[in-house]
Amino acid sequence: MAETQGRRAHITDDQFGHKLPEHSEEALRAEAASAVFHLPQHPSIARCDEPLLLIVLDGLGESKYHDQYNAVEQADTPTLDALKATAPRRWRTLKAHGTAVGLPTDADMGNSEVGHNALGAGQIVDQGAKCVDRALASGNVFKLDGWKHIESHAQSGTLHLLGLLSDGGVHSRYDQLILLVEGAIKHGVRRIRLHVLSDGRDVNDNTAVAWVERLQGDVQDLNKQHSVDVRIASGGGRMAVTMDRYESDWGVVQRGYYAAVLGEAPHSFTDPVAAVRELKKDNSVSDQYVEPWVVVGEDGKPVGAVEDGDAVVTFNFRADRVVEISQALEYPDFKKFDRKRWPDIRFAGIMQYDGELQLPKHFLVPPPLIERASEQYVVGNKLRVFACSESQKIGHVTFFWNGNRSGYLDPKLEKFQEIPSDQGISFDQAPAMKAHEIAAATKEALLSGQYDFVRCNFPNPDMVGHTGNLEATIKAVTVTDSCVKELLEAVEQIGGRFLLTADHGNAEEMVKRDKSGAPVEIDGKPVQLTSHTLNPVPCAIGGPGLPQHVQFRDDLPDAGLANVTATFLNLLGLQASSWAPDFYEPSLIATVEDGK
Numbered sequence: 001m002a003e004t005q006g007r008r009a010h011i012t013d014d015q016f017g018h019k020l021p022e023h024s025e026e027a028l029r030a031e032a033a034s035a036v037f038h039l040p041q042h043p044s045i046a047r048c049d050e051p052l053l054l055i056v057l058d059g060l061g062e063s064k065y066h067d068q069y070n071a072v073e074q075a076d077t078p079t080l081d082a083l084k085a086t087a088p089r090r091w092r093t094l095k096a097h098g099t100a101v102g103l104p105t106d107a108d109m110g111n112s113e114v115g116h117n118a119l120g121a122g123q124i125v126d127q128g129a130k131c132v133d134r135a136l137a138s139g140n141v142f143k144l145d146g147w148k149h150i151e152s153h154a155q156s157g158t159l160h161l162l163g164l165l166s167d168g169g170v171h172s173r174y175d176q177l178i179l180l181v182e183g184a185i186k187h188g189v190r191r192i193r194l195h196v197l198s199d200g201r202d203v204n205d206n207t208a209v210a211w212v213e214r215l216q217g218d219v220q221d222l223n224k225q226h227s228v229d230v231r232i233a234s235g236g237g238r239m240a241v242t243m244d245r246y247e248s249d250w251g252v253v254q255r256g257y258y259a260a261v262l263g264e265a266p267h268s269f270t271d272p273v274a275a276v277r278e279l280k281k282d283n284s285v286s287d288q289y290v291e292p293w294v295v296v297g298e299d300g301k302p303v304g305a306v307e308d309g310d311a312v313v314t315f316n317f318r319a320d321r322v323v324e325i326s327q328a329l330e331y332p333d334f335k336k337f338d339r340k341r342w343p344d345i346r347f348a349g350i351m352q353y354d355g356e357l358q359l360p361k362h363f364l365v366p367p368p369l370i371e372r373a374s375e376q377y378v379v380g381n382k383l384r385v386f387a388c389s390e391s392q393k394i395g396h397v398t399f400f401w402n403g404n405r406s407g408y409l410d411p412k413l414e415k416f417q418e419i420p421s422d423q424g425i426s427f428d429q430a431p432a433m434k435a436h437e438i439a440a441a442t443k444e445a446l447l448s449g450q451y452d453f454v455r456c457n458f459p460n461p462d463m464v465g466h467t468g469n470l471e472a473t474i475k476a477v478t479v480t481d482s483c484v485k486e487l488l489e490a491v492e493q494i495g496g497r498f499l500l501t502a503d504h505g506n507a508e509e510m511v512k513r514d515k516s517g518a519p520v521e522i523d524g525k526p527v528q529l530t531s532h533t534l535n536p537v538p539c540a541i542g543g544p545g546l547p548q549h550v551q552f553r554d555d556l557p558d559a560g561l562a563n564v565t566a567t568f569l570n571l572l573g574l575q576a577s578s579w580a581p582d583f584y585e586p587s588l589i590a591t592v593e594d595g596k
Helices: 025-034 078-084 112-121 128-138 145-156 174-186 208-226 250-262 272-280 323-330 374-380 396-400 435-448 460-465 470-494 563-571
Strands: 052-057 091-094 159-164 191-198 229-237 267-269 293-295 311-314 346-351 363-365 385-390 414-419 453-458 497-502 537-542 550-552 589-591
Touching: 052 470, 052 563, 078 470, 078 537, 112 374, 112 396, 112 563, 128 174, 128 346, 128 363, 145 159, 145 311, 145 346, 145 363, 159 174, 159 250, 174 191, 174 208, 191 208, 191 250, 208 229, 208 272, 229 250, 229 272, 250 323, 267 272, 272 293, 311 323, 323 346, 374 385, 374 563, 385 396, 385 435, 396 453, 414 435, 435 453, 435 470, 453 470, 460 470, 470 497, 497 563, 537 563, 563 589
Parallel strands: 052 453, 052 497, 159 191, 159 311, 191 229, 267 293, 311 346, 346 363, 385 414, 385 453
Antiparallel strands: 091 537, 229 293, 497 537, 550 589
16 A cells, blocks of 8 residues: 555545446455554653653643633643643644645644544545545545435435535535535435524534525525526534434424424424524524424425435535434334334435444445544553543544444453533533543543543533533633643652643633634624634653653654654653654654654
């Protein structure tokens, strides 16, 4: 297999539908099956007898704005401040957005999925959005097996498109939705129903009405131009309808299924714009929490219920928040809630959201299964692994970390512990979330003597930051700092090593800013920023088990999250690059003797 010269990794699919045997999925899987995932010992960083702790602070970046809207700086963070004081030898920042994590442009915000892919894979891999962009631009999305699976039903019945209405680029993009609709029309589809979820998180809050107005206008133009029947059929806010993840609250999925599939919702309207405008209640309700609604005709019946013989496509390219609705649409023996009716449909995702579960079985664009992820080498070296987070992020330190693989690579060497997340409340109501429980479980693993590599993720800076509640986010960061202190004290107690970083920014920017950096205000109030950011993230190393001569290099100013992989492998005493110097992104550390 050709390797990457330290830039972009090959992935196990051909996004253009071409047959390239040397890069085929079968060839790569055969190569992986026969590979010996073993790394030699590092020549100048000996393996520590005690475990390496790796902490991911989800959504905690470094902002250039030092004011009251920076929840990280406003929080009480003596532990993080002390780490920062070790710069540049043992603290620095890393790029966590855009091309540094495989996204199309540097205007694209990072997110937890691509961030953990990079942290665990050590490679810059073209991510979902870019894969979909290529497939749509080339037209191959309508030539591959996924489209062929649904095509006859889409042409003879109704094509239903379900996903997030946004151009945030984290879960979906508006331009991709429109290209998908236009392409379907060109391929003989005459009746399309759109089931759209309002965002308010990856884009500014209180923009849901504008997005539905825009879509309604584009739909009307398409109907006139092509004499087709395209309509908006249902919707709701992303955190209230459909887009649950990690089985935190199946009620969210149930509401989405009832609205989109059954045409049942507590609110019905003849006009989708009027639906969102009324349910927003003069913007007293966040776009994220708009209640489910359906559009009905003059006869009072839903215009877009899914019927036998229809086709359904979920158009979110990011996996985590459409896995559950995919199960409800695809699994015959689904038992998470009463579906009432399970129509005989053809279903496909824009991408496959879980390669190990083969969910969904059919998909329009092949997903990037990342080969030679770090965990393959960690367990290949017989190191014992513990990974922990709460439900909202457990998949990030397992599935995404391991190159989009479900489950254990070696159940004898790995243990994954999930702390159940709170349900039924907004995260700003309990900003600590499960940070204390994550810290306790991780500390127990560190002190147990059973593991060589312990990693955890603290979700609350990100999840609370998404609510836009500045005071709650400050509390979330404060709690996280105290938990980090507890874990670093455990590392000190056992004589171990640690690496601390984050996956993307969020909590450090809680207000929208103009080009000068000043907060944007409406009616004298600053506009909340609930999305991720383009900011870099911190990275720190230390611990009594780390030799004094090990420090950050000064020749990698543009390093990103992918550089963390070779770094923590080095901290485990492994020489990450001896077998293929250009495969992983370079390690961030060197010994003083190396002179690098």
